[in-house]
Each structure stands twice: as C-alpha cells, then as structure tokens.
Amino acid sequence: MDKNRLTIETPKGKFTKSNPIDGFQIISINEFKAIKSISSNVRNTSHKLYFDLIIFITHGKGEHSIDFQLYNYEPGTVFIIKNGQYHAWKENKEIDGYLIFFNADFYPKLGSGLKNQIIKLNNKSFLHPNFLIENNFETCIDLIKIIQSQYGLKIEQNQILKNLIHSFLTILELEYLKNHPFLNSNNNNNIFNQFYTILSNGTPLPNRNAIYFIAKLNTTYKKLNRLCKSVTSMNLKSFINLIIITRAKKELTRNKKSVSQIGYELSFEEVGNFSKFFKKQTGFTPKQYQKNQL
Template identity: 30%
Template sequence: MVVEKMKKDIPHITFNPVSTDSYGFEIVSIEHIANNKNRHTHDPELPHQLKFYNLIFFTQGSGRHFIDFKWFPVQENSLVYLTKDQISAFEFSEKLKGYCIIFTEEYFVNSFSNLTNDFVFRLFNPELFSPILQIAKNSDFLTYFNLLLKEYGNPHSFNHKTIINSLLTILISKAEYLKQNLTFHISDSAKLVLYQNFVSLLEKNLTQSRSANFYAKELAVSYKHLNTVCKELINKTAKNVIDDFIILQAKRNLINSTTNSSELAYKLGFEDPTNFTKYFKKNTGLTPKSFIQSLQKD
C-alpha cells in the first residue's frame, strides 16, 4: 500500500503492492502494517480513505477499528468488510493480530463475475449488514482462510492465480452463508433488488432530489412500499436512507478535497449553502466546520 498525499489531513490510500506480479491482489499482516507505519506519509492509525477493497481478519487479541466515522469493536475471528471509498483507521495493540486481504476494483469485477448480482451487491454493502462479522471458532471459514494464506505464500506454485481466486470465492461464500443465518429477512430477493435499484438511483440523482416520493415514483412503486422494504431490510425509512447517504458523501467530500462547504452545498444539490449547513447540523448535530474540528481531535 502507498499513501497518495492530499491537501487535507485525511489522504487516499491506493493499491501499490510490494510484488509487481500481484495481479490486483495482496495479503498483508496487521503486524507488518503496524511495524512499518512510520515509513508511510500517513499514519494508518489516523483516518484515511481506501481506494480498494479490504477484508480484515483478526486472528488474535481485541480492540477496535474505525469505519466511516465510527469505531467498531473487534476481537479474535472478527471479519471486517471495507469497501472502496470508505474511511478507515487501525488501532494497533501488541495483542491485536491478523491479516488484510486487499484487492482492486478491477480484481473484484473480474474475479466475481460468475457470482449473481444480488450476491455481489450484498457482499460489500455497509447498509445491509454490520461491517463486522464474527466468525465462530468451529466454522470451516477458518480452514479456507488458512488455505488461502498457505497458497498466497507459494506464488510460484502451478496455476497460482486461479487457486487464489477460487479460495477467495469460497471464503467470501462461507462468510455470506453466516450472514444469511443472521439475517433471514433478506432472503426475499425481490425486496433486495428493489433496495439495490433505490440505492443506484440515489447515487445517480443525488443532486436532483432528496425526496423519497421522487425515488418511489422512479422505481414505479408506492412510497409506502419503498418505505416498508427499507424498514425491513435495514431498519430505516426511505428518507433516512437518503439523508444518511447524502451526509456520508458530504463528510467524505469535506475531509478529502479542497472544496469548501459552500461549494459542496451546490455539488450536493442545495441551492443555498445555508440550507446545506442547517441540513448537515440537523443530521449530525455539528456544522461542517465543527465536524472537521471534532475529527481532528479524535
């Protein structure tokens, strides 16, 4: 990994593996990252934005990990899902050990092209599930994880890339099976597809409308039905989903660009910067300026 220095305090972390034949995939121990943190331009224990996908599997100890402006507790056998563009930070301790399974967006698309669309959507969607999945000690997930580590350590073995891809697919499939046992209601694929389409529309029309009725109409469903699906899947109203999405985009823009809050207001579809400030404060309890200050204090 390498840090791309930004003008703000929180940088982008891009994929830049040690090996030139990594084909967009790498496994790095947390100990290695901790021991070499002073060699980076940015301290990995401070917030940074990922420009790749990352599965962190903690194999020993306990502590916490920073994800999209919240701290989450982690322990032995905690699996952390981090998607591209999320904000992340480690909290190193002598007892906390594990591995980062890192891969690029291109690797993600190419390797999982044989999986169903709803499977891929579920895989790295922080709205549908907690970013932390606790793996049971008797789960065969551990068996395949150790196999993946072993094969990754033999880069010159026959058909190495295919073996790695296959083991990673098995590993995430095992994790998804555990998720299904925890979230029975998401077995309704029609509801999942509707929610997926809602999120896609929201991403495309963010500056056009913040109205749940607008998106329900675009999806050709009633507002009541869209609201019900959102409540069943993620325990939020459709309006909550919209507000949370906008606030997250606002936070990421505030910390990672030279855009000031007035410029950001127009970028997010607010006609008046004052309205954006009021909207941001209503949903976070902070003004954009005080949000940045609070993050720097942490």
C-alpha cells in the first residue's frame, strides 16, 4: 500500500487520497462528500478500508452500514471502524461531522501508550461499533478542532498533539463503556475475544459447529451461549451464522474468489450446501448477492 495515502477498495476498484500528516488526517464529512475522486456511488457501496476510521456525527440522523449491518446515528454518535472492515454511507445531505483516519504509518510515531490505547478501543468495538456521546459532545468537538490546529509539526516532535489525541481517545473509551457496560469485564472479554478471533479471522474456518469452539476454548456450551447473549443479544448458533454470513459477503463483494472456494473456506464441503445456507440467511443465492454488488 502506498505510504501516506488512505485507500479504500470497492467492487469497481481502489481509490486513494493523500493526507498531510503521515498516516493521520481529520476532515469534515462535508469535505469528504466534496472529494470528486470518490463519487457518491462509491461512498454508498460497501467498500473495504485499509485504515482505521473514527466517524463522529455532529448533524443529521440516518443509517450507516458496517460489515453489512445497519446502524442508526444521530448527533453525538461515534462509529469506530477497523482496517479490513467494510462500510457504506447511506446518502444523507443533512449529515455532517468529522472523519478521523489512522493508518499503519501513524502508529509507530505515537509511542506504545497511545498505540495501545487505539488498539484497545478498536478491539472493544468489533461487535458494537457505534455509541452515543452525550455529556462530552462539545468537549470532543473542541478537541478535534485543536488537534487540527496542531497539524504543522510532526507527531514525533509534538507532545501537545499526542496529549490531545490521548485525551480524545480517553473520552471515547469512557463513553463507549457507558454505552456497553458488559465489556468492562476482562474475564468475559478474554473468552469472547478468543471465540470471536477463531470465528472471524481470515484463515479458512475448520468447523462451523459450536462443539468445535467449546473444545478450543475449554468452556461449556451453556457459558459460551450466555456470553453470546450478553454481548450480542443473540444465541450461540445465531451469532456463528452471522459471522459466517458476514465473511461470505465480504468475499463475494471483493469478487476475487469463486463461490465454491468461499464456501469451502467457511467449512462447507459442498457448494450446494453453502448456497442453501446463504439464501436461507439473506434471501439471495451467493451469485445473486454478488451480482447486486457490482
């Protein structure tokens, strides 16, 4: 990937935008909508990010798609989207706010404390990427504007900028945990994070059966099912199906593998079984879904 550029991938190709600080940029949503090289058609199509993104909504109400799930937003809503996830804008002329981009070039300049803070926030948000800021709404806007004013110096030489980013991220983390208090439990986090990592990472999935995950995690069906309900409001089987469908949609959107290969990597030995499963969950066959994305 080109250094100092922010890259997205859509079914119609890749788009990049240069940024003023190595791997870091804040722009308003209205500025983003005005970028001619990224058309509204691209913005409104699910596309893969090659950077981490924080979206802070200050005006407007609507829906935003992250990994093919729709989330409502209003003023004060924050979305945290990780490198490798897919998202899409739902056209809304009234929306405004800020986009905060981080890519791999930026993290080494932060020092371990700030880098770990961003990673920690990203890891918390994998299932609940949205939350609402109420008490610190104006404070966040002020911090963003001050951070923008510090663009002149490189991050390594600018302790003020590091402190400002730290303050902003600390507020986000505190507000996030207010919205999702269950994630305060480190023990629950560890078990569920391991489960989610096995289920969702990019390697071929060895098995779709809940028994496989229970054995890998040395836990019980009852405990893992209870954790799923607490974290996701879904039972264990439904959550496994959701992640499999999300992985399938990502691969179908990229349009770089055959349907049979995608099914095999998701633990379907027969492409027919994968197609039946996909249609039952989405209402479309894999090929129909893929065609709709192009």
